[in-house]
Amino acid sequence: MQSLLRALATGRDVAEMGSAFGETAAVMRETARSVVTVELDPDRAATARERLRDLPNVETLEGDVYEVLRGRGPFGLVFADGGLRPVTEEKWEAILALVEPGGIIVKDDMTPGRAVEGDEVREFLLRDPRLAAAEILARPEMAVIVAVRLPD
Template identity: 40%
Template sequence: MDELPPLVRRAHTVAERLGFPLTRDQSGPSASLPGVGRFLAVLAAGCADGRIGELGTGVGVGTAWMAGAMPVGCELVTVELDELRASAAREVLADEPGVEVITGDAFSVLAERAPFDLLFADGGKSDPAALVGLLRIGGRLVVDDVTPTQLLPPDSPYRTDDPKRRIFFTDPRLVSTEVVLPDLRNSLLVGTRVR
């Protein structure tokens, strides 16, 4: 289970070359953790003839997980604001049919290509409530870089009011859950659009 798929290994190599962090340390962007990547691969594998969107490509680690698992006929559009990172991701994904790496404002670009079967918000200050509108009915929204509630400091305001969790669990358009990753230190929020 620790073995990485070849495309993900290639993305890791590029990330290391550029000094792009492969672990989450709360101080800035990092690559998708393996637990997140495996989860995304499972969802992408079921995206037959569908469309996947990603906000925040980084250097393409999360994208590589999804691209390596998605079936033929599926499209993946990933958007990165930073040109250096986007260029690195293009290098990683150059041989992947159906994958397009775009430099620009992710929400604006993806809004023009909606609706999506799977949407991974992996960076920036994206508003999950606005992202729900980019999903088709039955489409899934995934947000990572969430700290499980039990690991938050006792005085953390996120224990009682986390804006991300609030949107996922109160938006009537979504049926949602929080998935704690195998490392037990990170989790992600997943919602399926039902209306």
């Protein structure tokens, strides 16, 4: 996953939903133009801040990503790795608003082989007409969805 995100981040402004301890942000920033990463949990946010401090193209923020990133962007890559559930229409629209035309949303940790119908994450990312998306088996036990925002 980190190799895929490192590749997709190249030259882009990246937003990460859920920093955890900053591991993936540290990888994406190697190729990205910029990375802004947001973490809700104060202890995790502190660890991420420490790990990522002094890196000139990384901004580490604490709080609810939907509040913290409202009005920011658009980004060329959004790694949707935290705060998705419970899934709501409002959240999807907020995520889409972060992504520039041609920009990418990545969602990992998908259980392979599940139907699209009844799976709110798949229904949005694979069926929304504003996106062109593919589900890829990253490991035997984990799939990832890569969705590109179509031009308006």
